[in-house]
Amino acid sequence: MDCVRGHFILEVDMIIKDLRKIKIDNPNKHQKKSSSVECPCGSVEYKEKKETFSNGTIHIRTTCLQCGKFIKWLSHAESKIMKNEK
Numbered sequence: 679m680d681c682v683r684g685h686f687i688l689e690v691d692m693i694i695k696d697l698r699k700i701k702i703d704n705p706n707k708h709q710k711k712s713s714s715v716e717c718p719c720g721s722v723e724y725k726e727k728k729e730t731f732s733n734g735t736i737h738i739r740t741t742c743l744q745c746g747k748f749i750k751w752l753s754h755a756e757s758k759i760m761k762n763e764k
Contacts, residue, residue: 714756717742717749724749726759 716722721744729737738752738759754760 715740715749715752717745717747719745719747721745726752726757728759 723743738757740749
């Protein structure tokens with residue numbers, strides 16, 4: 679019984695060593711998120727509104743289309759409004 683167990687342990691050790699040599703690329707690493715905007719209610723549908731603050735800076739406000747709550751301020755790079763203006 680000990681001989682079989684010892685042989686099994688050696689084989690497992692060899693398999694582990696082989697697996698450590700293999701580089702597996704994370705498939706999700708290169709995928710871009712479909713939407714970085716998600717409301718706590720679970721909806722990913724939102725509207726964008728461009729707002730200018732008193733200091734003159736432009737900000738993009740996102741509001742949930744399902745529940746109407748404010749979600750977050752978007753960066754200009756994420757905004758559909760700002761992309762359309764370029």
